[in-house]
Amino acid sequence: MLLYLFYILSAITVGCALLTIFSKNPVYSVLFVIATFFSIAGHFILLNAQFLAIVQVIVYAGAIMVLFLTVLMYLNLNKSVESSKPLLIKIAAMVSGGLLFLVLIASFKSGLSIAPTSVRGDAGLIKNLGNTLFTEYLFPFEATAVLFLSTMAGAITLTRKK
Amino acid sequence: MNILILVSVLGVISLFAGLSESLRQHTRTIIVAGLIAITGLTMFTWNAKQFFPEMLNFDKYAAVFTTVILVISTLIFVLSKDQFNHDEIHKGDYYGIMLFTVAGAIMMVSFSNLTMLFLGIETLSVSLYTLAGSRKDLLKSSEAAFKYFLLGAFATGFLLFGIAFIYGATGTFSVSGISDYVHNTPQLPAIFYGGVILIMIGLLFKVSAAPFHFWAPDVYEGSPNIITSFMATAVKVTAFAAFYRLFSGAFVDVNEKWDNALIIAIALTLLIGNFTALAQTGLKRLLAYSGIANAGYMLLAVLALKNDASNALLYYSISYAAASLGAFAVLISVSDDEKTFEISSLKGMSKSNPLQAVLFTIIMLSMAGIPPMAGFFGKYMVLSAAIKEGYLAISLLAILTSLVGIYYYFKVIAAVYSAPDTEVQTENKANIVVFICAGISLVIGAYPDLILNLF
Secondary structure, eight states: OHHHHHHHHHHHHHHHHHHHHHOSSHHHHHHHHHHHHHHHHHHHHHTTOHHHHHHIIIIIIIIIHHHHHHHHHHTTOOSOOOOOOOHHHHHHHHHHHHHHHHHHHHHHHHTOOOSOOOSSTTTTSHHHHHHHHHTTTHHHHHHHHHHHHHHHHHHHHHHOOO | OHHHHHHHHHHHHHHHGGGSHHHHHTHHHHHHHHHHHHHHHHHHTTTOOOSSTTTBOOOHHHHHHHHHHHHHHHHHHHHTTTTTGGGGGGHHHHHHHHHHHHHHHHHHHHBSBHHHHHHHHHHHHHHHHHHHTOOTTOHHHHHHHHHHHHHHHHHHHHHHHHHHHHHHHHSOOBHHHHHHHHHHOSSOOHHHHHHHHHHHHHHHHHTTOTTSOTHHHHHHHHSOHHHHHHIIIIIHHHHHHHHHHHHHHTSGGGHHHHHHHHHHHHHHHHHHHHHHHHTOOBHHHHHHHHHHHHHHHHHHHHHTGGGOOHHHHHHHHHHHHHHHHHHHHHHHHHOOSSSOOBGGGGTTHHHHOHHHHHHHHHHHHHHHTOTTSHHHHHHHHHHHHHHHTTOHHHHHHHHHHHHHHHHHHHHHHHHHHSOOSSOOOOOOOOOHHHHHHHHHHHHHHHOTHHHHTTO
């Protein structure tokens, strides 16, 4: 049962991700990204990580992608303005992308286990996550503050009027 | 640990210093004084108590590179006197973000856990994206920030993907944990090697090595001069220190699996960096390509890490940072951010400012690797480390391409000493930073043991 669910979710994820790239209209692309994020949240639930699933939906699908959509509509970018690239560049991109794909497939082949098994079944629960975050990973948690402070200062600096 | 907190606090102080008029005048002085004090403190915490050793291991390697980064940053703050005048009121913001960059750099040289490496790289990069675009009135500055941001985010994706692979294989983020795993597992899963290569791609981007160097010339060219000098010195040294620390700490036992990939990257870096630099007419672009070429020599130290090449890497980093910072200090003294500065505009410097011309010559000779300057011994050390490990072909290529390098560095020197197009007034002064950099290039060239005995 779980395995079938996993296959269905994976098919939706990969399909939506591909549609994101192939749709000509940027608004459709964003909508497909949101669908991708939702199905990834489904994967998190399969791994018994409810908190991550909720965060994925609220932060990524909810906040960030809606922001994207709003910006796209403000800038009126819903027409496709794709510039065509020279054939040589297209071929080069295809070859290098294909090579990367091949390498990744080869490296996954040996260690591939398809069923969603997490090392510790309850690692993704809020209680355990919070425990780890505030004991073992306390220092990275605090150091993130520097990153966020710098990002905020940078965003204000860049958007401020003279 | 203490150092990291102090630098971050200094950054916060600098952000808030803009609130009062009198404090705003002295922000830079306060920061320089603070950084000098912190540098002094770093030397006393050589063997201090560790607080989170499984996250940040402030060992000797970390302390030495932290000191180097702090010294370079102090010199850059000295140099930044009139650099943010276009936005006088908000100077403190730029200084603050630069200090956060330094905080990220300290995380990167002292990490003992991949989470800290990632956080450090992000803190460093995100701050730099903003700084590259800090001249909002100039189109090329915004372009540089945008290019850097897009490509940098892409490279971060590779790095993170690699870290996830490694975690999938080993089940740990800790560098020593990964190293234990490599020791105790007879047949490593292929996914582990995939992770190593992806991490290597991410880090090669950050050190601007070919074939991931395409961002470097445009970003260096477009960013404000002071930020470019920061990127070319402190940031580059940091990225190499982190690269070496990770690969010598975690992946040293599987080095026969990744050294071929690295050799190809080094060969491309040396060839592309040196030969493209030949064609440059702008001084800043020339320095950008010379930075790429130098990345190739520093990667030789990473390649030879099996036999502890950290000495060679440290020496090369210091000699390169001193020469590069000196060259940028000269560039800052003769040009502004707005237009491209051509090498031919250097003509007549020996008449108009003989002292600076002499110091600039010393710096360029050090970059070209002419004895007895520091640059020569730096190249000598990384090459001998690589040859000792048996990497003969790539070392030979490095020697040959460094001969190409001599040509374009001498082109700059020739411009300095050729006759000026117009009559010029003589003045005999040089920036203090040019002085210090030329001095370092000479002194550690004459007494290499000053640096080598640190470890």
